[in-house]
Every structure is written in C-alpha cells, then in structure tokens.
Amino acid sequence: MTVLANSLIVLTIVVGVIFTLVTVIGILRFPDVYTRAHAASKSATLGVLSILLGVFFHFWFNEGHFSIQLILGIVFLFITSPIGGHLMSRAAYLSGVKPTVLTVGDDLAEVVKKARQNQLPPREDE
Amino acid sequence: MITFIWICLVLVILSMMGLLYRVFCGPSIPDRLIALDAIGVMIISATALLSILFATRFFIEVILLIAIISFIGTVSFSKFIEKGEIIERDRTSK
Numbered sequence: 189m190t191v192l193a194n195s196l197i198v199l200t201i202v203v204g205v206i207f208t209l210v211t212v213i214g215i216l217r218f219p220d221v222y223t224r225a226h227a228a229s230k231s232a233t234l235g236v237l238s239i240l241l242g243v244f245f246h247f248w249f250n251e252g253h254f255s256i257q258l259i260l261g262i263v264f265l266f267i268t269s270p271i272g273g274h275l276m277s278r279a280a281y282l283s284g285v286k287p288t289v290l291t292v293g294d295d296l297a298e299v300v301k302k303a304r305q306n307q308l309p310p311r312e313d314e
Numbered sequence: 315m316i317t318f319i320w321i322c323l324v325l326v327i328l329s330m331m332g333l334l335y336r337v338f339c340g341p342s343i344p345d346r347l348i349a350l351d352a353i354g355v356m357i358i359s360a361t362a363l364l365s366i367l368f369a370t371r372f373f374i375e376v377i378l379l380i381a382i383i384s385f386i387g388t389v390s391f392s393k394f395i396e397k398g399e400i401i402e403r404d405r406t407s408k
Contacts, residue, residue, distance in 0.1 A: 198318060201363075205322045208359060211352060212332040221344050224336075228352045236355045239322075240377070243362040247371060257374045258362075261381055265358070268385040272351055275392035280344035282396050 193249035200242035207235030220288040221280045229273025237262055316367070323363045330356050347391050354384035 214227025244258040281296065333356070336349035358380050365373035390400045 194315060198315075201319075201322055204359065205325050208326055208329050208356060212329040215336050215349060215352065216332055221342060221348070224345060225348050228348050232352045232355045236359045239326075239359045240362055243366060243374075246366055247374075251371075253371055255371065255374055257378055261358075261374070261378045264378065264381050264385075265355070268381070269355065272385060272388040272392075273348075275389055276344055276347055276351065279347075279392040279395040280342070283344070285342050285344055 190250075193245065197242050197245045197249070200238050200245065204235045204238030204240075204242060207231045207238065211235060219290065221285050222277055222287055225273050225277045225280070229270055229276075233265065233269040236265060240265070319363055319366050323360060323367070326356055326359050326363065330360075343395060347388070347395070350391075351384065351388050354380065354387070358384075 208231075211227060211232045214231065215224050218224045218227055240258055240262050244255055244262075247253045247255050247258070282300070287294070330353055333349045333353050337346050337353070340346040340349060358377050361373055361377050361380065365371060365377075393400050
C-alpha cells in the first residue's frame with residue numbers, strides 16, 4: 189500500500205516538474221509576448237497544480253493529515269492564474285507591443301480603434 | 315524518496331534561473347511581467363517541495379499567502395502598464 193501511495197506521489201510530482209521545465213523552454217524560445225504568455229499561463233498553472241497535488245497526497249497517505257489549505261491553494265491558483273495571464277496579455281496589447289511578423293491577422297485592432305474613437309476627449313486638467 | 319524530492323527541487327530552481335534571464339533581458343516590459351508571474355508560481359512549487367523535505371506542514375499556509383500576494387502584484391502591475399495608474403482617482407466620471 190505504501191508502495192502504491194509513493195508511486196502516485198512520484199508520478200504527480202514528475203508530471204509537475206516536466207510541465208515546469210516546458211514552461212521555461214517556451215518562455216525562452218517563443219518569439220513574442222503573446223506566445224510567451226500562452227506558454228507561461230497554461231503550463232506553469234498545470235505544473236504547480238500537479239506538484240501541489242503530489243504534496244497533498246504525501247501529507248494524506250504518509251502522515252495522515254488531510255490538508256484543506258492545499259486544496260484551497262490548488263483551487264485559488266486554478267482560478268487566478270488564467271486571469272493573471274489574460275490581464276498581462278491585455279496590458280501588453282493596449283500598451284502597444286507588436287506581435288511577431290509571423291502573425292496572420294489582427295482582429296482586435298479594429299475593435300480597439302473604434303473604442304478609442306468613441307471615448308470622451310481628455311479634459312484640460314489632465 | 316528524499317533524493318527524488320531534492321532532484322525535483324533543484325530542477326524547479328534551475329527553471330527559475332532560466333526565467334531570470336527573461337526578466338533581465340526581456341525586450342519589453344510585459345515580457346518581464348510574465349516572467350515574474352511565472353517565477354512566483356515556481357516559488358510556490360519550491361515551497362511545497364521544501365515542506366516535504368523539512369517534514370513540516372506549517373509551510374503550507376505560506377503557499378496560500380504567496381499565491382494571493384503574487385496575484386495582487388500581477389493585477390496591479392497590469393493596471394499600471396495599461397492605464398498608468400493603479401488606483402483611479404476619479405471613479406464617477408466614465
């Protein structure tokens with residue numbers, strides 16, 4: 189039984205570490221901000237979720253402590269990490285970072301242009 | 315088992331070093347922001363592995379704390395890059 193539990197722990201932690209390494213390779217090798225945000229927000233989230241699940245199994249099976257805080261951490265990371273990726277990509281686009289030359293189409297440009305035209309003109313005191 | 319956890323910890327810290335290259339040499343500000351957010355996530359992984367190594371469960375509260383603070387930092391940096399201010403002065407006129 190303890191061999192089964194240990195192999196489950198080792199399996200989840202190995203998956204998490206592999207996804208962490210894939211994150212680093214993606215961030216170092218992808219050409220622009222948006223592809224890097226894609227690599228960072230997805231695979232880093234899955235990597236840390238898998239590592240936390242392995243630690244949760246370790247404390248549950250080997251020490252008999254059912255850790256609610258680890259489950260809370262997993263749920264919190266699963267909710268907030270994609271939101272952080274979305275906010276960072278949006279800030280990058282609105283601050284004018286150009287995508288790579290390999291990009292085919294840019295549908296967001298027209299929408300942002302139209303929204304900027306409809307905005308109120310800036311006041312004098314600003 | 316302990317040796318395996320040590321190897322995983324070393325790999326996670328090496329990937330943090332790889333992200334530090336992107337923080338130092340990133341071509342734009344949002345690149346550095348993305349790398350810093352990923353570093354925060356990897357600090358959480360390293361803390362979880364360290365709590366196995368030290369055989370204590372008091373580090374688990376630190377995990378939740380780091381997650382919350384990292385998310386707040388990411389949101390405020392994004393708002394600063396996007397609008398130029400974090401807490402808006404004039405909320406009534408929009």
